Amino acid sequence: MTAQHLAETQLLDGLPATRLLEGLARVYRWLLVTDTDRHVLWMSDGLADLFGLDPREVGFDARSFVSKLPRPEQVFSLRSELRRRSHLSGVPIELRTRDGSLLDAEVTLTRIDTAEPGRSLLLAVARPCEDERGEGAQAGIARALLDHAPQAVLCVDADGFIQHANPAAESLTGRCREQLVGYPAALLFGSSASDLERIATSFGQIDSGCRVGLQRPDGTQLSVDASVAALGKGCRGLYLREVSSPELDAELRRANDELEHCVNSLAHDLRSPLVALLGFSRLLRQEYDSLLDATGHHFLDRIEQAGRTMETLVHDLLELSRIGQPGDRPSMVDPQSVLVQLRAELKPRLDAEEIRLVLPDTPPPPVYCDRTRLYQLLSNLIGNAIEHMGESEDPCIEVSVVELEQGHRISVKDNGRGIDPAHASQVFEAFQSFPRGDRRRGTGMGLAIVKKIAEKLGGRVWVESAPGEGATFHVLLPSS
Numbered sequence: 001m002t003a004q005h006l007a008e009t010q011l012l013d014g015l016p017a018t019r020l021l022e023g024l025a026r027v028y029r030w031l032l033v034t035d036t037d038r039h040v041l042w043m044s045d046g047l048a049d050l051f052g053l054d055p056r057e058v059g060f061d062a063r064s065f066v067s068k069l070p071r072p073e074q075v076f077s078l079r080s081e082l083r084r085r086s087h088l089s090g091v092p093i094e095l096r097t098r099d100g101s102l103l104d105a106e107v108t109l110t111r112i113d114t115a116e117p118g119r120s121l122l123l124a125v126a127r128p129c130e131d132e133r134g135e136g137a138q139a140g141i142a143r144a145l146l147d148h149a150p151q152a153v154l155c156v157d158a159d160g161f162i163q164h165a166n167p168a169a170e171s172l173t174g175r176c177r178e179q180l181v182g183y184p185a186a187l188l189f190g191s192s193a194s195d196l197e198r199i200a201t202s203f204g205q206i207d208s209g210c211r212v213g214l215q216r217p218d219g220t221q222l223s224v225d226a227s228v229a230a231l232g233k234g235c236r237g238l239y240l241r242e243v244s245s246p247e248l249d250a251e252l253r254r255a256n257d258e259l260e261h262c263v264n265s266l267a268h269d270l271r272s273p274l275v276a277l278l279g280f281s282r283l284l285r286q287e288y289d290s291l292l293d294a295t296g297h298h299f300l301d302r303i304e305q306a307g308r309t310m311e312t313l314v315h316d317l318l319e320l321s322r323i324g325q326p327g328d329r330p331s332m333v334d335p336q337s338v339l340v341q342l343r344a345e346l347k348p349r350l351d352a353e354e355i356r357l358v359l360p361d362t363p364p365p366p367v368y369c370d371r372t373r374l375y376q377l378l379s380n381l382i383g384n385a386i387e388h389m390g391e392s393e394d395p396c397i398e399v400s401v402v403e404l405e406q407g408h409r410i411s412v413k414d415n416g417r418g419i420d421p422a423h424a425s426q427v428f429e430a431f432q433s434f435p436r437g438d439r440r441r442g443t444g445m446g447l448a449i450v451k452k453i454a455e456k457l458g459g460r461v462w463v464e465s466a467p468g469e470g471a472t473f474h475v476l477l478p479s480s
Helices: 003-008 017-025 047-053 063-069 072-086 136-147 167-173 185-188 194-203 246-290 292-320 334-351 369-388 446-456
Strands: 031-034 040-043 089-098 102-113 121-129 152-157 162-165 211-215 221-232 235-242 329-331 355-356 367-369 396-406 407-414 460-465 469-478
Touching: 003 072, 017 031, 017 121, 017 194, 031 047, 072 089, 102 185, 121 136, 152 167, 162 167, 167 235, 185 194, 185 211, 194 211, 194 221, 329 369, 334 355, 334 369, 367 369, 367 407, 367 469, 369 396, 369 407, 369 446, 446 460
Parallel strands: 355 396
Antiparallel strands: 031 040, 031 121, 089 102, 102 121, 152 162, 152 235, 211 221, 221 235, 329 367, 396 407, 407 469, 460 469
């Protein structure tokens, strides 16, 4: 495997390897990746700087790093252990840096499977060993309080390594405190590449949260809600809560069913007064238009605008509640026919905004979805791109459908304003709407509908974006 192969490598759950590594590198300074043939495929900028290397110069034999070890025999014990185990944690090692000085460090080694049978990546995460420091009174009190907390809590330092674990965290992870302290926190979730990337992203966003899988040493898998909060200077708390018990899952399903029924009933009940509101405002404009001054017309415009917004919101709420109902009939649907229909319907709006809509050059593969839901999914993604395009020299929206081993990935890419990465997880939540170029906000339901359609089919959604660099929304749908 070469560095180019690494850029094209898809991990078992569809996540590109380079994307995972770039996410981890935001948390851990010293990262190294090799393949099963011991070739160096990737290294972080921090590790390259430590040894005076160019991070782009990869592909060489990892055994050349032996010359940078004052005690080369350390490698032999590591190699022997890796033949028996797929994971090693906190192994002490001595390094020689670019200026010739010696540095005591510890390294954690983890194998990550790829979608190619028989091929795996070896991920090495290292950090310098620090002298033991006596903890202050405040830190001691904080840890004593955490030890009595019923929820599992891990104290994670600024480098992403665990400093402290309370008894609840020991019980949840199946690891004792000695095994957890000094361990890279993100690698607790190494059973899934997407979980690794998700938790690494959360480390950089205080008060953020995500649902990830956690693998215990005995091989059991848990689903946990993980949230990150500040605990003090240079320290964050990683709070974990198991959500995989059958009783809790059943309770959540009942709560979701009740909520959907409530939303459906509420949306229906709102329709009658809304129809009356819009009807009387229209009569008011027709019969009394000449009697209204400029202020009166302004007020009437605001009433009608608010009424239409409410009408759209009620419609979207009803659509959200209907997704996944018995009426849906998923089958292999041709996305090209849906895209051609959408292009014709959106043509006046696209022409008015001078936006190019680029569809696949060759007929895309059929995708597994209800045709109406696929229409909604693509309509909301393209409509969202139009709304948030902003100022652009050559505004363009490009749609692609790619067949992967895990299913079909639908992508809608634009060159508009882009999204702050801090908001990437929020844009798919209901009622979460961010200002457009005219400072107005939408209903915040379009991307929530996209997410629910994907998840009801067993798929997922995500976005890749940065402010000023456009956005690419991805939907991965399973094959059946």
